[in-house]
Amino acid sequence: MSLTVDITHPLAGFDLNVAFEAPEGVTALFGRSGAGKTTVINAVSGLLKPQQGRILLGGETLFDAKARVNLPIHRRRLGYVFQDGRLFPHMSVRQNMMYGRRFAPRGASGPGLEEVADLLGLTAMLDRRPGALSGGEKQRVAIGRALLSWPRMLLMDEPLAALDAARKEEILPYLERLRDRAGLPILYVSHSMAEVARLATSVVVLEAGQVVRSGPAEQVLSDPALVHQIGLREAGALLPATVARHHDDGLTELSVSGGRLFLPHLDMAPGSHTRVRILAQDVMLALEPPNGISALNILRGEIVTLREGSGPGAIVQLQSGEDKLLSRITRRSAQALHLSPGQRIYAVIKSVAIARGDIGAG
Amino acid sequence: MSLTVDITHPLAGFDLNVAFEAPEGVTALFGRSGAGKTTVINAVSGLLKPQQGRILLGGETLFDAKARVNLPIHRRRLGYVFQDGRLFPHMSVRQNMMYGRRFAPRGASGPGLEEVADLLGLTAMLDRRPGALSGGEKQRVAIGRALLSWPRMLLMDEPLAALDAARKEEILPYLERLRDRAGLPILYVSHSMAEVARLATSVVVLEAGQVVRSGPAEQVLSDPALVHQIGLREAGALLPATVARHHDDGLTELSVSGGRLFLPHLDMAPGSHTRVRILAQDVMLALEPPNGISALNILRGEIVTLREGSGPGAIVQLQSGEDKLLSRITRRSAQALHLSPGQRIYAVIKSVAIARGDIGAG
Amino acid sequence: GTTTVFAAASLKNAMDEIAADYKAETGNEILPSYAGSSKLARQIQQGAPAQIFISANPGWMDTLEKDGLLVDGTRVDLLLNSIVLIAGPGASADLSVKIGPDTDLATLLGDGRLAMALVDAVPAGIYGKAALSSLGLWDSVEPKVAQADNVRAALRLVGSGEAPMGIVYATDAAADPQVRVLDTFPADSHPAIVYPAAILKDGDSDQTRAVFAYLTSDAARAVFKAHGFGIAGE
Amino acid sequence: MTDWLGPAEWQAVALSLKVSLWAIGLSLPIGILAAYALARWDFPGKQLLNGIIHLPLILPPVVTGYLLLLSFGRRGPVGSFLYEWFGLIFAFRWTGAALAASIMAFPLMVRSIRLAVESVDPKLEQAAATLGAPRLWVFFTVTLPLILPGVIAGAILGFAKAMGEFGATITFVSNIPGQTQTLPSAIYTFLQVPGGETQAMRLVLVSVTVAMGALAISEILARRAAKRVSGA
Amino acid sequence: MTDWLGPAEWQAVALSLKVSLWAIGLSLPIGILAAYALARWDFPGKQLLNGIIHLPLILPPVVTGYLLLLSFGRRGPVGSFLYEWFGLIFAFRWTGAALAASIMAFPLMVRSIRLAVESVDPKLEQAAATLGAPRLWVFFTVTLPLILPGVIAGAILGFAKAMGEFGATITFVSNIPGQTQTLPSAIYTFLQVPGGETQAMRLVLVSVTVAMGALAISEILARRAAKRVSGA
Numbered sequence A, B: 001m002s003l004t005v006d007i008t009h010p011l012a013g014f015d016l017n018v019a020f021e022a023p024e025g026v027t028a029l030f031g032r033s034g035a036g037k038t039t040v041i042n043a044v045s046g047l048l049k050p051q052q053g054r055i056l057l058g059g060e061t062l063f064d065a066k067a068r069v070n071l072p073i074h075r076r077r078l079g080y081v082f083q084d085g086r087l088f089p090h091m092s093v094r095q096n097m098m099y100g101r102r103f104a105p106r107g108a109s110g111p112g113l114e115e116v117a118d119l120l121g122l123t124a125m126l127d128r129r130p131g132a133l134s135g136g137e138k139q140r141v142a143i144g145r146a147l148l149s150w151p152r153m154l155l156m157d158e159p160l161a162a163l164d165a166a167r168k169e170e171i172l173p174y175l176e177r178l179r180d181r182a183g184l185p186i187l188y189v190s191h192s193m194a195e196v197a198r199l200a201t202s203v204v205v206l207e208a209g210q211v212v213r214s215g216p217a218e219q220v221l222s223d224p225a226l227v228h229q230i231g232l233r234e235a236g237a238l239l240p241a242t243v244a245r246h247h248d249d250g251l252t253e254l255s256v257s258g259g260r261l262f263l264p265h266l267d268m269a270p271g272s273h274t275r276v277r278i279l280a281q282d283v284m285l286a287l288e289p290p291n292g293i294s295a296l297n298i299l300r301g302e303i304v305t306l307r308e309g310s311g312p313g314a315i316v317q318l319q320s321g322e323d324k325l326l327s328r329i330t331r332r333s334a335q336a337l338h339l340s341p342g343q344r345i346y347a348v349i350k351s352v353a354i355a356r357g358d359i360g361a362g
Numbered sequence C: 001g002t003t004t005v006f007a008a009a010s011l012k013n014a015m016d017e018i019a020a021d022y023k024a025e026t027g028n029e030i031l032p033s034y035a036g037s038s039k040l041a042r043q044i045q046q047g048a049p050a051q052i053f054i055s056a057n058p059g060w061m062d063t064l065e066k067d068g069l070l071v072d073g074t075r076v077d078l079l080l081n082s083i084v085l086i087a088g089p090g091a092s093a094d095l096s097v098k099i100g101p102d103t104d105l106a107t108l109l110g111d112g113r114l115a116m117a118l119v120d121a122v123p124a125g126i127y128g129k130a131a132l133s134s135l136g137l138w139d140s141v142e143p144k145v146a147q148a149d150n151v152r153a154a155l156r157l158v159g160s161g162e163a164p165m166g167i168v169y170a171t172d173a174a175a176d177p178q179v180r181v182l183d184t185f186p187a188d189s190h191p192a193i194v195y196p197a198a199i200l201k202d203g204d205s206d207q208t209r210a211v212f213a214y215l216t217s218d219a220a221r222a223v224f225k226a227h228g229f230g231i232a233g234e
Numbered sequence D, E: 001m002t003d004w005l006g007p008a009e010w011q012a013v014a015l016s017l018k019v020s021l022w023a024i025g026l027s028l029p030i031g032i033l034a035a036y037a038l039a040r041w042d043f044p045g046k047q048l049l050n051g052i053i054h055l056p057l058i059l060p061p062v063v064t065g066y067l068l069l070l071s072f073g074r075r076g077p078v079g080s081f082l083y084e085w086f087g088l089i090f091a092f093r094w095t096g097a098a099l100a101a102s103i104m105a106f107p108l109m110v111r112s113i114r115l116a117v118e119s120v121d122p123k124l125e126q127a128a129a130t131l132g133a134p135r136l137w138v139f140f141t142v143t144l145p146l147i148l149p150g151v152i153a154g155a156i157l158g159f160a161k162a163m164g165e166f167g168a169t170i171t172f173v174s175n176i177p178g179q180t181q182t183l184p185s186a187i188y189t190f191l192q193v194p195g196g197e198t199q200a201m202r203l204v205l206v207s208v209t210v211a212m213g214a215l216a217i218s219e220i221l222a223r224r225a226a227k228r229v230s231g232a
Ligand SMILES: Nc1ncnc2c1ncn2[C@@H]1O[C@H](COP(=O)(O)OP(=O)(O)OP(=O)(O)O)[C@@H](O)[C@H]1O
Pocket: A131, A132, A133, A134, A135, A136, A137, A162, B010, B011, B012, B013, B031, B032, B033, B034, B035, B036, B037, B038, B039, B040, B083
């Protein structure tokens, strides 16, 4: 089921003018505050009626300005996790979470209350009212409410922003499983590149109401041109990988097109496909394979481009096997190593720098 | 001006029982969702009257249950950035931001509207009403409103959660300057360790209403025992540093007790003090100083402790000069290098891994 | 100068005309205030700035007299009225009723109602009840009585066809083309219907006395008569 | 107590309660609908509807009673229609008193409820819709519980008004003991005759007691509802 | 138009407007205070105050008027006190009509405003306090603007009621043309005499027109206020 969005709508500072295709999986909407992300999601959900354009979901027309089609909100069945919570104040947490269940069509299936409450750490507060919950607790109830309505698609507007890292670590894999198991498409807004990189199959970058880049996550995220859009610290490459085998000392060996990577144990069967994210700043370059160093992961590559920034940094794009890697180093290092395009080079990656959070089961 | 909090208050799931001292500078309240952070801030602001205990600010009693002192909220003059916005819907952005100004006492001073609006990117929307702002825009207005009331202290409850990385990068240095220039104490709640590490002079870790650890940021953050509280990916050490000199190629040389570090240009005069954060996962260990590698920063040290986790990872704490560094490596590497306490070792740090965002002017 | 006259509401048409005449004649103004007699009497008890009171109910005038609020010797019975049985627009044209002890009013009403003013409170109702009682009709008619809060409301119930018959003042019936007078109650079937008038103690002055005198003048009497009232003592 | 009030007076008390409760009970749903429509919908004639609803407040009650008589009376267009099709009779019946009371109370009810509807955040209703709930379901599970304090306030205002209504009632359905003689009619009757004050004040006391009881109950209900709405 | 209504009738129209506007203008601040107190404060006798405010709604207007006459009349305890100390006279003056109207309108105003106060999120007022604003300032800059739709609704309900009030007014201040004869009194008087219906209906029309105009204005004001409050 894929989502097609092609809409125009006037906003206060600019016109929203957005066209993109969201294939199965997670599509991340990425962009600065005020870029128009929430507005796009509102249009998809039916809360906002765009001035022009159309929105299709899996072949069904949700909205078409010309044909005057505008499917009522409640018939769209899209689970929306709002940026601003919107819990029902007069209902208990349990009632909030179960509100949408009765509207799931016969034959639909999805997670149960216990499972979701447990995942979200809400089991102890099912009978409380939202008014006396903490900010993060509210946000978790909102996530649970959307999940439990067994929607056709999830619209999530910064769903994890108010949550601590540990809780995020629990929820993210769950979302991944949902995405994979139920084939549930997700439109996902987040300012956290880590979340986006981990979840997204495809990325749409918005700027002042316009799509400036969209495509598969691997391509968009390893595009050196977008480094400044994404933020220096968050730039990095996504590499498809296959689980090769599990070692006795708890490491898992992955094969990528450019070689092998060792990671802390992954709970995946050998042969399964996944992908890893390697931040540009976690990649050091060496002219020769270094010895006596704690980094386990060293990939051989060739320099494709060398972009010097305005500051003292430089972004190096490497071809390693069929994949492209990004490395962010200082100009001084670039000069010391006499780096130039075409040069053979070793990328030194700390194994632990490829954190669990950056491995998507995609 | 320091803040003393020592209060007890019953909550839904547990009793809040918190005592800590917040010295000048930024005190970060850190803890999982529902740990009681907002409740503590509410008590300091006067919105919540604790059942027991007392709260002092710079020698003045804000609250004392026994002495029946409870300074009215509006006389506390604490700029509170709420987790849930709370903008005045009937006022323009400008009116919202200037609301507290008239109550600043004669002789008080602080930033002006233009300066703050510019910093927060709100200049174009000063005449709009909050209802039609995006989530992040609202949050920025809330920050501006608190700043412009020229408070004696700032209470900030996840102020940057809804903002993109680039905007955060603009606001954080400003908060640092406020902290340093006006000596404005800040009580700061955040789930982002990067923010905490950058801003905090002192850290209070809450768990289920109890203080589990508190003290200077350097100590708390480099405590290997707290790695799991803080999150594996966020663990790291804070090192005091002095700006040594600026190099022509745009790098700035810092001296730390264990040696020299090279960073992208810092806008600070030679001789000024700062501190840098080095994430455990950004530190590789090498038996010999490596050559031909893009990492510029190599510190010599000695292994203090070696903690193997439940997984395949290990946390190594190093003594380097007078500072302690953390390194997170795989057990396999630890074995391959035959690491043991007391051993001489080289910490290889990618210069860019010490990101700008982790340099506080503290 | 102006003279405030508190007058029972049913006197409005006549009093308005008299006030206009008086002004034309003397240049002085009569300011009438109309309301139910009970209200006016209570207001007078509380010091209302009225000079003359014309009540539809001797009882209230008695009360004021007892309270010493009247100028001694000024109370006169000013007007007379009678009560009539009326039928509404729904009644057949050849319906005719002669009121007497044998009139089977209850049967005539069928399942309809007999509209009256409040039979224990409002003068027209009190007189009507007295008349029906003395004729021996009350017990049979009582369950069919619909009591309105004043005569006009009772008249309206009949006029709108809501109630087939009603008991109202002759003055009211005469002015409403919707209703037809079936018969007048014999004068001896109920206490005399008199409208007493008096000068109030707080308002005694030459001017008041002049107005009061005008009210009993032939000119005023002619107007009252034209509106269907009888003149006491005539 | 039974000695203190005569049987006719007890009848009046009972009748007033019956009339007021029916008046509010039946007009409340319509009031909620009208309030919702005025608060949320745009339709032609909206201002007219708003005006008509307020009429009984603006007009002296006697006029309202008179207009009721003209339209809902046996010969009135509405009255004869209702009689022919549903066998409903208002004239001289307690049902007419209830109709008059409900019409007089209607503007008070609608205003309260409308204010409550206007203060419900449509975002919550939207959230319910995104979860698949059709409009009517949203109304009953989200809107209605949230406006409950307003509904209760409106109902109690209406009830109080219905208990005190007199002018329109007596004009429309007159004063027939046991059928249409409500407490206010009885009080009025006593006030018309010299010396009736004491009896009237006794009934006033009864009326005040009943209404204060209702008021107290409504306060408790409203507080409970408001507490739920605040979500704590 | 001047031909259509006689001078006495114009007088009644003007007087009704004057009485209603004064009644609302003067009682609105007190109404806001009372509503705020009932919504937000806890104090002994709160339920009693609430009950007293509702009394004029519960009692037949005649009774209210009678009680006013007894207490605010020249010989009444309050009336004589006010006269001696302040030279204020209510009895049989238009001021008395305004007093009666405001007392009859008071419960309607208070209910509306109270509902509005209850729907203001105290968190906003708290936010204002953290910015240094003392209570009164918070009230005038945050609470009051946010309850404005409720205040307008209350004022218009009250105004409509004041325009239509009759029973208490005529009982308290009588029906003296040019002084205390308001529109409803004039209408009532016409309805009391044979053939007065047409004239009464003409006045009803005037009364309806005035009130509808006020209603329309209030709707516009309330919509504007509500739009501000919604923050868009
Ligand atoms: N009014 C209240 N009454 C009772 N319990 C409350 C109340 N408000 C909050 N709590 C509970 O107290 C605990 C602490 O809440 P608090 O809002 O301080 O958490 P927090 O640390 O700010 O969390 P978050 O990061 O999710 O905002 C939570 O479990 C919450 O459910």
